[in-house]
């Protein structure tokens with residue numbers, strides 16, 4: 627594959643383990659990152675954090691800078707949202723993952739967050755990739771909306787070439803002709819890219835499908851094809867969510883999913 631060197635299996639055969647404050651990604655443990663699409667308020671986020679912790683999530687998600695399709699949609703709480711996420715970490719002990727959209731916000735997001743999330747729309751923002759690689763923090767790199775595996779790996783190479791190997795890849799669905807689902811989850815990408823790279827790979831069935839009722843079966847599919855973790859949107863009250871409520875699990879449905887993943891994980895030789 628052109629340009630793919632440091633991230634390739636040829637360069638390094640054994641799996642890279644990403645260490646997020648002691649939570650290891652890329653081992654036998656299926657790592658669950660869960661939480662709302664966006665930080666909406668202190669109450670909503672802290673409520674979510676307590677629920678995530680109680681139901682067995684390992685890492686808390688929540689966007690403070692949101693890449694919305696319309697400039698008039700809720701754009702996130704920015705630094706106020708990051709402070710609330712940091713408070714949730716204090717209260718629960720869970721590390722946090724949140725998106726950084728712009729190089730100018732990297733200092734700020736690195737200060738508060740445990741993982742720098744680079745979203746699909748920014749997968750080929752090469753300046754952002756390079757700068758994120760310099761922070762010494764784990765980076766969660768989502769696959770671009772229409773990126774090939776080669777382009778995705780080259781994006782990871784930009785980060786790793788800055789001196790860190792702490793990069794997690796996230797398959798979150800790609801654009802196809804199908805409009806029933808928000809995107810088409812490319813499950814084949816998981817074993818395919820794991821053969822090409824030593825980096826851990828997780829799956830986001832929420833943005834992949836855009837429909838909460840499809841999140842449970844596709845999360846199981848992701849586990850079955852060898853994902854190292856899942857990124858799942860959960861909201862205390864999906865009907866009231868300011869962002870992506872239609873794809874967010876309620877706490878009850880997240881609980882159900884966590885229970886149902888357990889026997890599948892043990893059949894796969896994994897723990898959850």
Ligand code: PEP
Pocket residue numbers: 663689693725744745746747768798833
């Ligand atoms: C997200 O995870 O909050 C997000 C916006 O996802 P994506 O970049 O995959 O669309």
Ligand code: MN
Pocket residue numbers: 663664833859869870
């Ligand atoms: Mn979302």
